[in-house]
Structure formats: structure tokens, C-alpha cells
Amino acid sequence: MKKQFTVAVVGATGLVGKTMLKVLFERRFPLLDLVLFATENGVTETPFGTKEVHELNQANIYRYPCDIALFATSGEVSIKFAQIFSTIGAIVIDNSSAWRLDDNVPLVIPEVNPSAAFMHSGIIANPNCTTVQILTAIAPIYRRFGISRMVVSTYQSVSGAGASALGDLENGTTSVFDVPIKNNVLPKIDVYQSNGYTGEEMKIVNETHKILSPAIKVNATCVRVPVSNCHGATVNFELIKEAGLNEIGECLAESPSVKLSDIPTPYDVTGHDEVYVGRLRRDESNPNTFCIWTVADNLRKGAATNAVQIAELFA
Amino acid sequence: MKKQFTVAVVGATGLVGKTMLKVLFERRFPLLDLVLFATENGVTETPFGTKEVHELNQANIYRYPCDIALFATSGEVSIKFAQIFSTIGAIVIDNSSAWRLDDNVPLVIPEVNPSAAFMHSGIIANPNCTTVQILTAIAPIYRRFGISRMVVSTYQSVSGAGASALGDLENGTTSVFDVPIKNNVLPKIDVYQSNGYTGEEMKIVNETHKILSPAIKVNATCVRVPVSNCHGATVNFELIKEAGLNEIGECLAESPSVKLSDIPTPYDVTGHDEVYVGRLRRDESNPNTFCIWTVADNLRKGAATNAVQIAELFA
Numbered sequence: 113m114k115k116q117f118t119v120a121v122v123g124a125t126g127l128v129g130k131t132m133l134k135v136l137f138e139r140r141f142p143l144l145d146l147v148l149f150a151t152e153n154g155v156t157e158t159p160f161g162t163k164e165v166h167e168l169n170q171a172n173i174y175r176y177p178c179d180i181a182l183f184a185t186s187g188e189v190s191i192k193f194a195q196i197f198s199t200i201g202a203i204v205i206d207n208s209s210a211w212r213l214d215d216n217v218p219l220v221i222p223e224v225n226p227s228a229a230f231m232h233s234g235i236i237a238n239p240n241c242t243t244v245q246i247l248t249a250i251a252p253i254y255r256r257f258g259i260s261r262m263v264v265s266t267y268q269s270v271s272g273a274g275a276s277a278l279g280d281l282e283n284g285t286t287s288v289f290d291v292p293i294k295n296n297v298l299p300k301i302d303v304y305q306s307n308g309y310t311g312e313e314m315k316i317v318n319e320t321h322k323i324l325s326p327a328i329k330v331n332a333t334c335v336r337v338p339v340s341n342c343h344g345a346t347v348n349f350e351l352i353k354e355a356g357l358n359e360i361g362e363c364l365a366e367s368p369s370v371k372l373s374d375i376p377t378p379y380d381v382t383g384h385d386e387v388y389v390g391r392l393r394r395d396e397s398n399p400n401t402f403c404i405w406t407v408a409d410n411l412r413k414g415a416a417t418n419a420v421q422i423a424e425l426f427a
Numbered sequence: 428m429k430k431q432f433t434v435a436v437v438g439a440t441g442l443v444g445k446t447m448l449k450v451l452f453e454r455r456f457p458l459l460d461l462v463l464f465a466t467e468n469g470v471t472e473t474p475f476g477t478k479e480v481h482e483l484n485q486a487n488i489y490r491y492p493c494d495i496a497l498f499a500t501s502g503e504v505s506i507k508f509a510q511i512f513s514t515i516g517a518i519v520i521d522n523s524s525a526w527r528l529d530d531n532v533p534l535v536i537p538e539v540n541p542s543a544a545f546m547h548s549g550i551i552a553n554p555n556c557t558t559v560q561i562l563t564a565i566a567p568i569y570r571r572f573g574i575s576r577m578v579v580s581t582y583q584s585v586s587g588a589g590a591s592a593l594g595d596l597e598n599g600t601t602s603v604f605d606v607p608i609k610n611n612v613l614p615k616i617d618v619y620q621s622n623g624y625t626g627e628e629m630k631i632v633n634e635t636h637k638i639l640s641p642a643i644k645v646n647a648t649c650v651r652v653p654v655s656n657c658h659g660a661t662v663n664f665e666l667i668k669e670a671g672l673n674e675i676g677e678c679l680a681e682s683p684s685v686k687l688s689d690i691p692t693p694y695d696v697t698g699h700d701e702v703y704v705g706r707l708r709r710d711e712s713n714p715n716t717f718c719i720w721t722v723a724d725n726l727r728k729g730a731a732t733n734a735v736q737i738a739e740l741f742a
Binding site for chain 2: 261263265267291292295296297298299300307308309317329330331333335337338339340344346348375376377378379380390391392393394395396397398401403405407
């Protein structure tokens with residue numbers, strides 16, 4: 113197996129793409145070379161110095177070949193270009209929702225289902241930011257006690273909607289959202305599905321079913337809050353086997369990517385790679401049911417860090 | 428029965444007290460006279476013109492007698508002074524949490540349990556802002572189908588923590604909160620109880636039990652979001668009798684204080700007296716379970732409007 117890899121970051125000038133470059137640098141990913149793709153040719157500052165950015169097109173994909181392509185683009189761009197990277201033998205790790213539910217595409221959280229990554233046919237999908245966050249926290253509990261049902265409410269930051277959305281948060285404008293996000297809370301993320309749920313809500317349902325088990329009942333309400341970075345989520349979960357509060361705490365404390373904290377907030381968690389879990393308590397109203405509050409940096413563990421961790425599985 | 432009432436507003440210079448004055452004015456409450464009390468003597472602008480404010484003390488309570496006293500003070504102040512108003516024959520309608528769980532004090536939402544108000548022994552309690560909002564929405568459904576369980580997550584605005592807290596939101600300071608609320612989300616409101624829940628969370632549990640039924644299983648997580656006014660809440664609720672989505676919608680539509688809307692937000696709802704309900708859908712993962720998103724102006728229906736509506740029951 114190779115010891116060093118040429119990594120392409122596709123969408124290198126967006127919020128997630130930039131964070132991927134930061135995370136590759138911080139984690140000392142074994143890079144042979146770095147190739148940056150975006151909509152237009154140009155140059156960009158990275159932790160590795162000033163780098164050339166190539167227009168994303170078939171000719172450039174062949175001209176600047178890579179071993180691993182980290183995609184931080186829209187689903188449309190991913191559908192158009194991911195398979196071209198496959199034809200040159202690169203592994204695509206895609207952050208969009210385009211491939212996540214494809215039977216031939218593993219959907220991977222390295223702490224949860226690392227072995228799935230090796231079943232790929234060229235493309236590996238990064239789960240949705242909220243799914244990564246919730247399942248990283250919940251999986252150790254699921255493995256030990258089984259989970260029959262989860263009720264989730266999210267408190268999602270504006271960086272998850274991209275750089276222009278952050279401008280809306282700053283200025284009170286509505287370039288990305290229908291109503292202002294500044295000083296407001298928007299209980300709809302992504303478009304409606306036929307069942308009245310939003311795309312974002314169904315991602316949590318469907319991706320939990322694919323990564324952990326289709327037997328888990330999942331209900332989610334996804335809400336955007338006027339915070340620049342880090343998603344929060346409340347999770348009320350019912351276990352299959354009996355458990356004590358201490359045992360749940362142990363499960364969480366033993367998980368290397370989880371940090372137990374009393375009241376983690378976006379302010380404290382931004383810039384960190386772990387999923388923070390707080391407010392652990394028993395739901396006294398229902399048997400064998402517990403509640404947690406989780407916070408994670410959606411640009412990092414929710415996107416860039418998880419993608420780089422998947423790449424590290426091959427390094 | 429009297430046709431006009433002398434009303435005292437106690438805590439008349441705070442956010443809720445000012446809103447009480449606004450609501451008394453807007454709803455043309457049959458006022459004979461208005462008496463304002465606060466910590467210090469002074470004058471204040473009201474919709475009724477410039478008014479004298481009297482220092483809250485026993486002598487002044489006797490000097491400026493009233494028929495109804497609307498309390499918008501801390502629990503400590505309410506405990507100290509509410510019963511003095513009772514001794515002069517006034518009905519106290521108290522917005523603090525001091526008396527809510529007292530067996531001799533009715534806890535009233537006029538749309539939900541108006542008759543309870545007439546069982547008072549001098550003091551009537553206004554429920555917590557989140558309880559008012561959730562139960563105003565849920566009660567019509569409860570009456571028709573029964574509710575066995577609710578899981579609640581709140582998105583509470585900063586005005587609920589008073590005027591200094593609004594300064595913290597504006598300036599990024601921490602005069603009221605331990606960590607900044609500006610650009611942040613705080614998953615702890617009020618102090619911890621021995622069971623790991625906060626006071627705010629247990630208010631929703633205990634007040635739902637007192638107002639609707641102790642048989643309803645209630646679980647809540649209360650979270651402060653960086654929004655100046657209007658609380659949001661997600662409610663996942665399980666019914667006892669089978670119901671269709673349309674029937675739930677009908678229950679809500681028939682309720683005079685509920686406005687059905689697709690995606691109500693604090694931005695739209697601020698200044699309104701109704702409880703807005705949106706995102707109504709079936710929880711497809713669990714039998715006979717539904718989800719809603721509610722928004723209400725916490726200073727109005729969550730506090731001042733509900734208190735004035737209780738007073739109107741006597742008018």
C-alpha cells in the first residue's frame with residue numbers, strides 16, 4: 113500500500129473545502145501532492161502556502177491525477193464529476209448528499225463503521241453533518257444496549273448553508289434564506305419531501321438506517337439558529353436493553369471522538385474535532401429512555417474532519 | 428360584578444411589566460384606574476401616558492389600593508408582597524414561578540382551564556412562558572384524542588431572561604449568562620434540580636401535569652438561542668386515541684388562540700398574541716405520534732397577554 117497520496121480537494125475555495133485543507137494540514141495527512149479544484153482557475157491561500165486552483169473539468173482531472181479526491185461541492189457537481197475521478201483510479205470521498213443512499217456507495221463515520229469504507233466501488237459518502245454528530249455520540253450506546261427509538265431536534269448553524277449564508281447572518285439580508293436568519297430561527301432546512309419532512313430531516317432518518325440499523329425508529333426536526341458555526345442537537349433515545357445512567361456515561365467517556373461536558377456550546381466547541389455531549393440524564397417519564405445534548409463543529413467533524421478521517425483509513 | 432377595575436402592575440418598568448401595560452391598552456381592559464409599582468419611585472412612559480411609579484412596599488399597597496394586581500416580578504418579590512395585596516381584597520395574577528405548584532393557587536391558561544381561575548384564594552399563577560405556548564397549542568388535541576407522551580425541545584429567546592440579557596445579546600457580554608449568548612446557544616436555562624433537569628425543564632413537566640393531567644409523560648430540554656424575542660419549541664406527541672393528520676389540523680385550526688402556519692418564525696410572530704403552530708406532520712416511525720413546531724411571543728402570550736386574559740375572566 114502507498115505511503116503517500118496525492119489528494120485533490122474539489123470545491124477548495126468553499127467553507128468546507130478550506131476546512132478540509134486545514135484539517136489535512138493539522139492532522140499531517142501523508143501527502144505526496146495536493147491538487148485544488150474549484151469552479152474557476154485561480155490561486156488561494158492554504159495552510160500549505162499559496163496554491164494554484166484548477167477549473168473543475170474532465171481535462172484537468174486527467175491532467176492533474178490524484179489518489180484521493182475529497183469533494184466539498186454541491187450534489188449536482190458531485191454527480192457530474194465524481195465518476196470521472198473513479199475512471200482515473202482515485203477514491204472519491206464525497207461530502208454532498210448525492211451518493212449517500214446509493215447501495216454501491218458506503219456511508220462512513222470512521223468511529224462507527226470503518227470497515228464499510230473498504231467495500232467501495234470508487235466513491236465513499238460522508239454523512240450529513242447532523243448524522244455524523246448524532247451517530248458518533250450514539251453509536252457506542254447503540255452497540256452496547258441497542259436503541260429502539262430516537263427523537264431529535266437540531267439547532268444548526270449558518271456555516272452549514274455556506275459562505276453567503278454567513279453574510280445573511282451578519283447583515284440581516286436574505287440572499288440564501290427566504291426570511292432573515294439574523295435574530296431569527298428557521299424551522300425548515302432543505303426542501304420538503306412528499307411526507308412533510310424536509311430533506312435535512314430525512315437525511316438523519318435514512319442515514320441512521322443505513323449506518324446503524326433500519327430497525328431504529330428515528331424522528332427529526334431540523335432548525336436553523338442564528339449562530340455562525342457548530343450544530344447543536346437534542347436526542348431523546350430509548351434503549352432495548354436496560355441501562356443505568358452511569359453505564360451510558362461510561363459508553364460516552366470511552367469513545368475517543370466524544371467529549372463529555374456539562375453544557376457544551378457552539379462558542380466552546382468551534383474549531384474542535386470531537387463531538388461534545390452534555391446534559392446526559394434519564395427521561396424519567398419513559399422506561400429505559402435517556403436524553404443528551406450534543407454540539408459539534410459542522411465544518412470539521414460534520415464535514416471536513418470526517419472526510420479526512422475516511423481518507424486516513426486508506427493511509 | 429364590577430364593570431371597571433383598578434389594576435396594579437407590579438414590576439411595571441421591566442420587560443414583562445411594560446408589555447402588560449401595552450396589552451391592557453390594546454385589549455381595552457375596563458380600567459377604572461391604573462397603579463404602577465416598581466423597586467423605586469419614579470415616572471414611566473406607558474400607552475396611557477406618563478404615569479407615576481410607586482415604590483413597592485406595604486404602605487404604598489394600602490395607600491393605592493387595587494382590585495387586580497398583575498405581578499411581573501421575581502419569585503422572591505412575589506412571595507414577599509403578593510399576600511399583602513390579598514389582604515386588601517385584590518386578586519393577584521402572578522407571572523413568577525413562586526406560586527405555580529401551590530395547591531391553593533390555580534395555574535391558568537384561559538383557553539385551556541379558565542374555570543380553575545375562579546377557585547382562587549387571592550392568588551392566581553400564570554404558567555411559565557413555554558408551558559403557556561405548548562399547552563395552548565396542544566390542549567385542543569389533548570381534549571379530543573388524549574396525549575400519553577410529549578418530548579419537547581425549546582428554542583427560547585433572550586427577552587425571557589430580562590432587559591440586561593438583551594444587552595448581552597447585543598454586545599456579546601456576559602452580565603446575565605455564564606458564557607456569551609451572542610452567536611451562541613445555551614442548553615441550560617434556570618438552575619439544576621437534583622434529577623439533572625433544569626428548573627425551566629421541570630416547569631414544563633410539572634405545570635403540564637397540573638394544568639392538563641399528571642398522566643401525561645413529559646420530557647423537556649430547554650435551550651436559549653440568540654434571538655431577542657419569541658420562543659420556539661418542537662413537540663413530538665403520542666396520542667391515546669387514533670387520529671388522522673387532518674383531524675389534528677382541524678383541532679388546531681378551531682382553536683381561537685392558535686394560528687396554523689407553515690413555518691412560523693420569531694421574526695414573523697413577535698408582537699402577536701397567538702401561538703403559531705407549523706410543521707405539523709406524522710411521526711412515521713411511531714404509531715399515533717405527531718410533531719409540531721410552535722412559536723409564540725414570550726413577553727405577550729407567554730407572560731403579559733396570558734395574565735391580562737386571566738384578568739379578563741373576572742371582567
